[in-house]
Amino acid sequence: MRPADRHEKIVKLVHKAGEISVDDLAQTLGASRETIRRDLANLDAMGRLKKFHGGARVRSNTQVEPAVEGPFALRMAENLPAKRRIAHAAASLLAPGDAVFIDTGTTTLILAEALVDLPMLVVVTNSWRIAATLSANPDHKVFLIGGAYGADAGESLGQFAVEQIRRFRARHAFLTVGSVDEHAVMDFDAQVTEVAQSMIERVDIVTVLADASKFGKRGIFEVAPWSSIDRLVTDAPPPPAIAEALERAGTKIVVA
The missing domain is CATH 3.40.50.1360 (Rossmann fold)
Incomplete structure (x- = not known):
């Protein structure tokens, strides 16, 4: 599976579940945990989800989260x-x-x-x-x-x-x-x-x-x-x- 296609599937799975583990993603997508961790880091940097230790969750749209994120993460979601x-x-x-x-x-x-x-x-x-x-x-x-x-x-x-x-x-x-x-x-x-x-x-x-x-x-x-x-x-x-x-x-x- 191409990385871009895998990224889209990861985002859809995270949004469907709200929160999902690295192990579940690896099993569902037939990829290694190392690959999934790297994917989650990139998707987090792009503002498409929120990575945490062992998994990922839907990125919050509340006003609390931007206060703890840097300008790069905020710009990532723009346009x-x-x-x-x-x-x-x-x-x-x-x-x-x-x-x-x-x-x-x-x-x-x-x-x-x-x-x-x-x-x-x-x-x-x-x-x-x-x-x-x-x-x-x-x-x-x-x-x-x-x-x-x-x-x-x-x-x-x-x-x-x-x-x-x-x-x-x-x-x-x-x-x-x-x-x-x-x-x-x-x-x-x-x-x-x-x-x-x-x-x-x-x-x-x-x-x-x-x-x-x-x-x-x-x-x-x-x-x-x-x-x-x-x-x-x-x-x-x-x-x-x-x-x-x-x-x-x-x-x-x-x-x-």
């Missing part, structure tokens, strides 16, 4: 259908044997799910969740960048991460950003921006994944001007000012 369309469109841009940097983000985590079944990718990422997801396919070669640990998003940051990124070269970089305007793609964290810029320096083709909610937002740190971005994969046509800027820069727009 989920759009992010899935973007992820599948982005996955179609890769070929077997491609080497790719993938930075940490909610859309790139969903992209990792879409890439599991592709053959023989070489992936360099600073996200343990993305590394764990892609490692479900033994044909993939996955490198997990180390560095200062950002617990909320589960990412490696800082100078050690940047130094390790610079030891690699790849054909592609798939990046998420905090905001998109007619001048550049931007983010709200200096260290996250540094990681993205380091990946851009080491690849031939740069692809930004951004849903329409990012259009027109003002970030704090400029990741890159449009002249450094080869493709924007999104779920809706950008506003005219942004579309014109991309055309001038030669950036291709892929609407999922």
Whole structure:
């Protein structure tokens, strides 16, 4: 069974039962407990269920839970259908044997799910969740960048991460950003921006994944001007000012 199909079955079983154990899921789906635990960790990170020791339950919709969850988990649940369309469109841009940097983000985590079944990718990422997801396919070669640990998003940051990124070269970089305007793609964290810029320096083709909610937002740190971005994969046509800027820069727009 493909990981994406198994994930959908797990979510349906959890919602049907309200709460279910790892052992029951493993027996029902014919998978190992280790595989189910990894699936639950990824689904929890995506905001689709709540993992606990030995099983999973339906994620609470009350106002109590967000107070104890980080911003990454909250963002994971935002615009989920759009992010899935973007992820599948982005996955179609890769070929077997491609080497790719993938930075940490909610859309790139969903992209990792879409890439599991592709053959023989070489992936360099600073996200343990993305590394764990892609490692479900033994044909993939996955490198997990180390560095200062950002617990909320589960990412490696800082100078050690940047130094390790610079030891690699790849054909592609798939990046998420905090905001998109007619001048550049931007983010709200200096260290996250540094990681993205380091990946851009080491690849031939740069692809930004951004849903329409990012259009027109003002970030704090400029990741890159449009002249450094080869493709924007999104779920809706950008506003005219942004579309014109991309055309001038030669950036291709892929609407999922």
